[in-house]
Amino acid sequence: MKKIAIITRDCAGVNAALRAVVRTANKHHIQTFGVIKGYDGLIDSKFITLNRSSVSGIVNLGGTILKTSRSKRFFTNDGQKKAIKNLHKNKIDGVIVIGGDGSLKGAHRLAKRTKIPVIGIPATIDNDITGVDLTIGSDTAVNVVLDALDKIRDTATSLERIFLIEVMGRESGYIAMQVALAGGCEEVLLPERKSDIKTMCEEIKQGNAKGKSSWIIIVAEGRAKAHDIARDVTFITGLETRVAVLGHIQRGGHPTGVDRILATKLGHYAVEILRTGKTDVCVSIKNNKIVTIPLSRATQRKTIDVTETYKLIKLLTK
Numbered sequence: 001m002k003k004i005a006i007i008t009r010d011c012a013g014v015n016a017a018l019r020a021v022v023r024t025a026n027k028h029h030i031q032t033f034g035v036i037k038g039y040d041g042l043i044d045s046k047f048i049t050l051n052r053s054s055v056s057g058i059v060n061l062g063g064t065i066l067k068t069s070r071s072k073r074f075f076t077n078d079g080q081k082k083a084i085k086n087l088h089k090n091k092i093d094g095v096i097v098i099g100g101d102g103s104l105k106g107a108h109r110l111a112k113r114t115k116i117p118v119i120g121i122p123a124t125i126d127n128d129i130t131g132v133d134l135t136i137g138s139d140t141a142v143n144v145v146l147d148a149l150d151k152i153r154d155t156a157t158s159l160e161r162i163f164l165i166e167v168m169g170r171e172s173g174y175i176a177m178q179v180a181l182a183g184g185c186e187e188v189l190l191p192e193r194k195s196d197i198k199t200m201c202e203e204i205k206q207g208n209a210k211g212k213s214s215w216i217i218i219v220a221e222g223r224a225k226a227h228d229i230a231r232d233v234t235f236i237t238g239l240e241t242r243v244a245v246l247g248h249i250q251r252g253g254h255p256t257g258v259d260r261i262l263a264t265k266l267g268h269y270a271v272e273i274l275r276t277g278k279t280d281v282c283v284s285i286k287n288n289k290i291v292t293i294p295l296s297r298a299t300q301r302k303t304i305d306v307t308e309t310y311k312l313i314k315l316l317t318k
């Protein structure tokens, strides 16, 4: 193997993975090329040479230094043909894709349509990759939300208010569930669990009658819009509500230690596995050991079992 290309999406820890890929590959005398703007860059043949010094000082940076895109073109036959042609034209003999569900689906398509080995590294704040316990970026996202939540709680307590905090996770309640547990929140609304707003409001009314004066309710974006829930809560309980939609602050920022370590190990492993000629898999860590998961499986949406954690959240706050 002489030349590998790296395609990235953005979330905290992606740069740390990129650094590990480049430096591991260079140690094996493999040249490394970054693809600018994700799959769009592959279609437009936008490659840059990466070496040891191009990835220095990035282990702590959020986002991706390669920039990225949500490429619609790549998910067409024509786009994929152009992308593969560019890989051959540039004599690329290995590809590493760092990203979430969409990126890994793209990696799977590439692996199916070419003989060039393709390895995925799961990186998404949603932590929704099947077979993967923890994706790069999700620990940072949980910590970013907890930091915001702790600050919001100060006002919620001081002003005796009900706060609804909307957190990311397109179809996944992972961030919501983790922060509700770690932040001591009274309620969490998840896409994975049916919940009745009227019952929740009844609980609030009863609590309020006994003297409880503030609530923090986490709303996963995949479940509902926090503004809509807030309107219903005020209507049913007659109590004042406030909303905070945290949005993209959850995807950026300096990666936590957990994410940097995970990204560094997975980046290193991905190169080692690519060198063996293995393809169409993504790498992950289980019981401190590297494992590979077929991309066909990894890209089937993961659903988390929220039952036990939800019970614990309620047990500790009721």
Ligand code: F6P
Pocket: 070, 100, 124, 125, 126, 168, 169, 170, 171, 221, 251
């Ligand atoms: O998949 C990661 C994620 O951050 C989701 O949690 C969120 O719903 C989505 O991406 C937002 O996408 P965009 O940045 O394209 O608006």
